[in-house]
Amino acid sequence: MQFTAILLGTITTLSSLASAQYTNRSHAFNLVVESSTNKTLSGTRLTACHSGAAIETLCTYPAASDSISDEFYYNYTTQSKPTSGIITWNLPYNGNQIESEPLTFQYDPSTNVALPVFIPSEDNEVFVTFDKNNYLLVLSYLDDTKTPPGYKPQQLSRWQVCQTYYGSYTYTTLAWTLGSGKPQNPSCQAVKVKRVAITKS
Numbered sequence: 001m002q003f004t005a006i007l008l009g010t011i012t013t014l015s016s017l018a019s020a021q022y023t024n025r026s027h028a029f030n031l032v033v034e035s036s037t038n039k040t041l042s043g044t045r046l047t048a049c050h051s052g053a054a055i056e057t058l059c060t061y062p063a064a065s066d067s068i069s070d071e072f073y074y075n076y077t078t079q080s081k082p083t084s085g086i087i088t089w090n091l092p093y094n095g096n097q098i099e100s101e102p103l104t105f106q107y108d109p110s111t112n113v114a115l116p117v118f119i120p121s122e123d124n125e126v127f128v129t130f131d132k133n134n135y136l137l138v139l140s141y142l143d144d145t146k147t148p149p150g151y152k153p154q155q156l157s158r159w160q161v162c163q164t165y166y167g168s169y170t171y172t173t174l175a176w177t178l179g180s181g182k183p184q185n186p187s188c189q190a191v192k193v194k195r196v197a198i199t200k201s
């Protein structure tokens, strides 16, 4: 835990720099996966799963419980069209402290499946928006499928649910296909991810 605290101290300074423009924050919401082919999977809530010191993946299994682990926020700016921002999650630590962590993509050279991970670092932050039906889309500005490659604003949905391996944990997690092809991980199932407002009684 001491290691975590030191790490967080360093990182907090960084966060306040790079995410400065994402000053608006939404109310807490759940992230729910929808599958057109798998009724068991469809409707499952994503939950932050411990995957290392201050590091969490987004699991469908182990399952979610009504807790801080499945409450997410959108830190965004309305000064771009569409709105642009990051998904954040509050990591509790030292009993009563909170660290707001951004959702990032972790890449491995062996695979075209990127792993969404909450980590106390700005590196590889994922910039996202929501469409009018509250589906989560990733913003991209590159098209390299044509020659010459160039600028092309895109809002992509290449979400998957796969068995993933990260930090020595094997979980069933949210994942993302890099590029327009199929994920090489045979356990992957294509899904959409929807924001659902939390109504507390």
Ligand SMILES: *[C@@H]1O[C@H](CO)[C@@H](O)[C@H](O)[C@H]1NC(C)=O
Pocket (backbone or CB within 6 Å): 038, 040, 041, 060, 161, 172
């Ligand atoms: C549906 O998804 C669940 C959870 O990921 C998985 O265990 C099951 O094998 C899937 N079923 C089919 C038919 O793909």
Ligand SMILES: *[C@@H]1O[C@H](CO)[C@@H](O)[C@H](O)[C@H]1NC(C)=O
Pocket (backbone or CB within 6 Å): 021, 022, 023, 024, 076, 077, 078, 079
């Ligand atoms: C925050 O939201 C308000 C109300 O929608 C808007 O007027 C303001 O420009 C937003 N600020 C940023 C930085 O997006």
Ligand SMILES: *[C@@H]1O[C@H](CO)[C@@H](O)[C@H](O)[C@H]1NC(C)=O
Pocket (backbone or CB within 6 Å): 015, 019, 022, 023, 024, 025, 075, 088, 100, 101, 102
């Ligand atoms: C998200 O916004 C909240 C409220 O403005 C802020 O306290 C927090 O540090 C932000 N998180 C990140 C990762 O930028």
